[in-house]
Amino acid sequence: MKTSQAEQPQEDQIDADQAIIDRVLAGDRESFATLIGRYSDPLYRHAVGMTGSPDDAADILQNSFIKAYQHLGEVRGRFDAWVFRIVANGCKDWLKNIRRTHLSYEEDDQPSGYETPEQELDRGELRGDLDEALGALPASLREAFVMKHVEGRSYEEMAELLETSVGALKMRVHRAREALQKLLEERYL
Amino acid sequence: MMDNLDPRADEATPVRKTNDTEQEPVMDREVPLASAHTPEAIHAWLDGENVNETQLKAAGKEYEFWQRVEAETGKRRRMRTPSPLAGEIMKAIKKD
Numbered sequence: 001m002k003t004s005q006a007e008q009p010q011e012d013q014i015d016a017d018q019a020i021i022d023r024v025l026a027g028d029r030e031s032f033a034t035l036i037g038r039y040s041d042p043l044y045r046h047a048v049g050m051t052g053s054p055d056d057a058a059d060i061l062q063n064s065f066i067k068a069y070q071h072l073g074e075v076r077g078r079f080d081a082w083v084f085r086i087v088a089n090g091c092k093d094w095l096k097n098i099r100r101t102h103l104s105y106e107e108d109d110q111p112s113g114y115e116t117p118e119q120e121l122d123r124g125e126l127r128g129d130l131d132e133a134l135g136a137l138p139a140s141l142r143e144a145f146v147m148k149h150v151e152g153r154s155y156e157e158m159a160e161l162l163e164t165s166v167g168a169l170k171m172r173v174h175r176a177r178e179a180l181q182k183l184l185e186e187r188y189l
Numbered sequence: 190m191m192d193n194l195d196p197r198a199d200e201a202t203p204v205r206k207t208n209d210t211e212q213e214p215v216m217d218r219e220v221p222l223a224s225a226h227t228p229e230a231i232h233a234w235l236d237g238e239n240v241n242e243t244q245l246k247a248a249g250k251e252y253e254f255w256q257r258v259e260a261e262t263g264k265r266r267r268m269r270t271p272s273p274l275a276g277e278i279m280k281a282i283k284k285d
Contacts (some may be wrong), residue, residue: 033279040270058274065278126261149262174232178224189250
């Protein structure tokens with residue numbers, strides 16, 4: 001199979017992750033912190049996007065990394081894709097178990113993870129409305145929208161992580177946008 | 190009970206007859222989804238394709254709406270994991 005130059009760093013990353021995994025499995029538990037530092041931000045964004053709750057997202061992330069540590073010997077291939085699936089399944093379980101009504105960010109005094117106080121203070125109406133509209137979407141559409149727009153992933157990367165086709169994901173993202181526009185158009189269009 | 194970490198574990202639903210178009214999981218089809226018509230130029234722009242500014246401006250309010258949504262999702266793209274979390278995970282691991 002032809003390997004493009006763009007794919008080369010990914011191979012390096014897999015090797016680097018595997019070296020860390022080998023060290024952890026050999027007893028160097030501290031090295032696991034490197035994997036957390038490397039992958040926690042995009043996974044946290046995914047969990048916040050899926051749950052609408054920074055607090056629940058942090059819980060899901062914590063449980064997922066602990067689970068990943070406990071099963072580290074089972075990693076085959078890309079660690080980032082493997083741990084993503086654990087987090088994504090954690091989010092889906094959360095959605096199945098929680099009957100969400102309306103989560104207001106204004107009522108949520110947990111740290112949001114925004115970088116600056118200005119961002120923290122900039123809690124426009126659209127943020128709450130977008131959260132509510134995202135919460136009304138079916139899980140698979142919400143997942144696709146969050147991965148594309150909140151995590152900023154390419155369709156190719158999404159297809160690899162979700163083990164589906166680029167075409168199917170484009171369709172999901174387009175359907176998510178059209179549903180969100182419908183839900184928000186009365187107020188914003 | 191052992192955790193099943195197979196990435197396809199949640200897809201282990203009864204086999205359904207499929208066709209060429211994508212089918213959403215049953216849970217996702219419980220509520221009919223109303224949808225607006227978002228112009229193709231907007232989809233293409235949001236997908237990162239080069240789109241003529243004239244085409245986007247022709248979309249009028251829809252373009253402005255999606256620019257606002259993009260600004261909001263852009264903020265979320267800069268979100269960071271709360272700083273104490275990594276330490277809490279490592280503390281829990283060491284207890285094991």
